[in-house]
Amino acid sequence: MLTITEKILGGMAGELVDREIDLMMCHEVTTPPAIKMLKEKGITKVWNPDKIVVTPDHFVPNKDIKSAELAKELNDWAIEQGIKHYYKLGCHGVCHAILPEQGHVKPGMVIVGADSHTCTYGALGCFSTGIGSTDCAFVLATGKLWFKVPETIRFNINGKLKPGVTAKDVILYIIKMIGVDGAQYKAMEFGGDVIKNMTDEEKLTICNMAIEAGGKNGIIETPEYFSDPGCNYEKVIEIAGEEIEPLVAYPHLPSNGKDIKDAEKDNIIIDQAFIGSCTNGRFSDMQAAHEILKGKKVACRTIIIPATTEVYKKCLQAGIIADFIDAGCVVSTPTCGPCLGGHMGVLAKGEKCISTTNRNFVGRMGSPESEVYLASPQIVAASAIAGKIVDHRK
Amino acid sequence: MKIHVYPRNNINTDEIIPARYLNSDEEKELTKHAMEDIDTEFVKRVQPGDFIVAGEDFGCGSSREHAIWALRGAGVKGVIAKSFARIFYRNAINNGFLAIECKTLDENLKTGEEIVIDLDNGKFITGGKQYTFSPIPKFVKDIMDKGGLLNTIIDS
Numbered sequence: 001m002l003t004i005t006e007k008i009l010g011g012m013a014g015e016l017v018d019r020e021i022d023l024m025m026c027h028e029v030t031t032p033p034a035i036k037m038l039k040e041k042g043i044t045k046v047w048n049p050d051k052i053v054v055t056p057d058h059f060v061p062n063k064d065i066k067s068a069e070l071a072k073e074l075n076d077w078a079i080e081q082g083i084k085h086y087y088k089l090g091c092h093g094v095c096h097a098i099l100p101e102q103g104h105v106k107p108g109m110v111i112v113g114a115d116s117h118t119c120t121y122g123a124l125g126c127f128s129t130g131i132g133s134t135d136c137a138f139v140l141a142t143g144k145l146w147f148k149v150p151e152t153i154r155f156n157i158n159g160k161l162k163p164g165v166t167a168k169d170v171i172l173y174i175i176k177m178i179g180v181d182g183a184q185y186k187a188m189e190f191g192g193d194v195i196k197n198m199t200d201e202e203k204l205t206i207c208n209m210a211i212e213a214g215g216k217n218g219i220i221e222t223p224e225y226f227s228d229p230g231c232n233y234e235k236v237i238e239i240a241g242e243e244i245e246p247l248v249a250y251p252h253l254p255s256n257g258k259d260i261k262d263a264e265k266d267n268i269i270i271d272q273a274f275i276g277s278c279t280n281g282r283f284s285d286m287q288a289a290h291e292i293l294k295g296k297k298v299a300c301r302t303i304i305i306p307a308t309t310e311v312y313k314k315c316l317q318a319g320i321i322a323d324f325i326d327a328g329c330v331v332s333t334p335t336c337g338p339c340l341g342g343h344m345g346v347l348a349k350g351e352k353c354i355s356t357t358n359r360n361f362v363g364r365m366g367s368p369e370s371e372v373y374l375a376s377p378q379i380v381a382a383s384a385i386a387g388k389i390v391d392h393r394k
Numbered sequence: 395m396k397i398h399v400y401p402r403n404n405i406n407t408d409e410i411i412p413a414r415y416l417n418s419d420e421e422k423e424l425t426k427h428a429m430e431d432i433d434t435e436f437v438k439r440v441q442p443g444d445f446i447v448a449g450e451d452f453g454c455g456s457s458r459e460h461a462i463w464a465l466r467g468a469g470v471k472g473v474i475a476k477s478f479a480r481i482f483y484r485n486a487i488n489n490g491f492l493a494i495e496c497k498t499l500d501e502n503l504k505t506g507e508e509i510v511i512d513l514d515n516g517k518f519i520t521g522g523k524q525y526t527f528s529p530i531p532k533f534v535k536d537i538m539d540k541g542g543l544l545n546t547i548i549d550s
Contacts, residue, residue, distance in 0.1 A: 016533055030457065033419040041544055059417060066417035116457040116481055130481055132459035133419075134488035138543045146533075180404055181451035185480050214454060216480055253404065340413035340456075361408040361455060368412075368431035 001228040003152040004221055005187040008108055008127040011149040013232065018146050021051065022126075023104060024139050025113030027095050028056040028067070028074045034114065034137035035077050046081050047143030053085040053104055054078045055095040058336045063343035093308025093334045096120040096278035100204060101308055107222040112139055117278050117358065119210040123203035125222035130211060150216040151234035152227075153183055156192035159241040164393040166288075167202035168280060168356070168376035170194065171209045172247040173239070176257035184214035186234065189227065194241040195220060201284045208279045209358050212254040248354070248389060249374035252362045260379060260391045268373070272353040273302040273384035274365075275377050277339045280356035281307025283314050285377045290320045292381035292392060293327045299387030302329040303345040309334060329384075341366045354383045395443040395471070397520055398436065399505045405432070405448050405475075406455035407482065411464040413456070424460050425467030442469035445492075445509055447499060447520075449475065453482025462489045474499070474518070474527070487534050488542045494518075495528040 002012070011017040026034075031054075038044075046052060056074055059067035078086045087098055096117050099105055107125030112118060114136040121128035131145070139145050155174060175182070188210045195203065203220050210218025221227060247257035275281075275289045286306055304324050306312040312334060315321050324331050330345075338345030339357040347353055347366030352373065355365070360372035373389060382392035409432045411424055418424060429436035446452075446465070452475035453461060462485045465473070472492025476499055486493035492513075500523060509520040516527050530538075540546050 029416050030459070033459065036419070037544060041547070043547075064417060070417060070419070114457065116455065118457075130457040132457050132462075132481060132485035132488065134459060134543055135484060138547065141544075141547055180454060181477065181479070184451065184477065214451065214479060340408075340416075342413055342416075346414075359408070359455060361406045363412050363431040364408050366414075 001231040003187065003189065003227040003231045003233065004125070004219055004225050005127055005152055005189065005217065006149055008110060008225065009147055009149045013149050013151045015149050016146060017149060018144055019110050021112055021139050021143055021145055022109040023111040024052045025095050025099060025111070025115065025118060026052060026054045026074070026136065027058055027115060028060065028070045029058045030114035030133050031136060032070045032073045033133040034140060035073060037134065037137040038141060043141045046140045049082045050084045051143070052083050052140070053099055054083050055087045055098055056089065056092060057094045057334070058340065059342050060089060060092060060335055061333065091309050094278045094281060094336055096208060097281055097307035097311070100124060100200070101310060107225045112145060116211045117208055119215060119218045120204055120208040120278060122210070122217050122219035123207035124200065125220060125225045127217055127219065129217045150185055150187045152187040152189050154189045154191065154233045154236045155239060156236065157190065157194035157239045157241050158192045159194065161194055161241045161244060164378065165244050165246055166376040166378060167198060167205040169244055169246050171206045172249050172254070172257045172374065173244045175209060175213045175255045176247065178213055180212060180253055180255045181214040183210065185216055188213065188215040188218045190218065190220050199284065201282045204282070205279055209254065212358055246376060246379055246391070248379060249360060251360050251371040251373065254359060254374060263389050264391050266389070268352060268389040270300050270354050270383060270388055271351040272345060272347060273298065273300060273380050274338050274345055274353060274355040274357065275380050276305030276307060277336065277357040278307060279358045280377050281305060281311065283311050285356065286311060286315050286320055289377040289381040290323060292378060293329065293385065294323045296327055296385045298328045298384040300384060302384040303332065303338060304329050305332045305335060305337060305344065307334055338365055340364065354380050354389055356380050395445065395509050396441065397445050397447045397503065397505065397507050397509050398440060399503045400432070400446065400448045401501065403449035404451045404454050407453055407458050407461040408455055410453070410461040411458065416458060416460055419460065421463040421467040424464040428464040428468045437468055440468045440470060443471050444469060446470055446473045447475070447503055448473060450477045452478050454479035457481040459485045462486055462491050466491055487537050490538050490542055496525050498525060
């Protein structure tokens, strides 16, 4: 009787395994150091250029000379190695949005990426986790990596969500419940009726933030890959979907969720609203924001970044971008940009931003004296119009 | 050797090395900004061989290995914390950077206190108290003894 994570990794919880990697994700911040390490060791060829996806996304289009050099290093290497799946500028996207979108993620795979939100892909029934640059270099050289098979915490989200409650609220609720290290080193397995009825995009939003509870991976079963009845969960947590309210995670932890009704009473004036990122930058997120913003005007600086070139194009074709612009929003080509305080929406001292991203640590989006509030696209869009944090259901 | 104490939990990698500096992967650049957003005096104060002491979940957040390089470049030998975030822990192993777990750290430890550490016997003394720490797992020791994961490739 095994959990889905145990099955895919090929070991019982607590065991050390050496696994072949089915897919490796590389972007321009964390892969250049790995490239340098390989060169230093005289390793000239990657194990399999067809199992690597290269996605420059963090500081692109190049925000300064140093970033340009990182992007160039990644580019030159991808070409030299004959990397088949290289999403260069013009067909680029935020890594954790573009990989699932382009069909690279399949159930049962073992996927690693040199980025902590690689846990996102587990939504589609694979084992997927983030690693650092040295582990990345090791995988690029050998196509394998060691793992300690994690214990699983199972979350059953039962019943139904109330109107206006989204996948983002579900994961913020869970992180609030267990804390930012509540799933440290564990697999977070999500199930129950609410999850079963979610779209792939909603599932991706949920698994994206598994790392924010310290999770090794986030995972959702598929008809083909599932946990055996009677398998060994470390813990099973039952959650009634109806219990979940729309939440805003206050600075400076993703676990600081507050009911939107109470957050509204705090009358928090915002300087910036951001809609995008690997958490909520997909087409359904753009549509959700559009429904609220269409025909209205924003009261603060509002930046919207579709997470991939295809999402951007779909939004253009659907007239969504024009409506965003008419509402007074800034719309950009795909990039991680503001999420990590990189570019395209950095905060000054004293500024507050409400954002669909996944982290709000001190200095995350710019000045260490700025503040980031995390929420769903709906709450962010409504708050952009109001110029302060408001309940989008009104 | 001295300790630098951050009695908080969840010291994260955005605080250890803010993303605005990630356009460089050079240790000597990164190190200038280690801990900048929570302790502007850190880089001036730290001496080679010093340790950071912290609460639970040290190194949480982003996978950036730059966090290790920034600390290592500043001369930090390791971190003693009540617990570690998993990606940071793996990155530490891969760099021979000590990530020592000690659940019983005294709340009253102060920055600047001397520390004496006995790795082989799993003990350290600081703030007038002796502590034992969780033994480093054998497989971790094996990787660290080789100088990091990449060096294990040459062997096989």
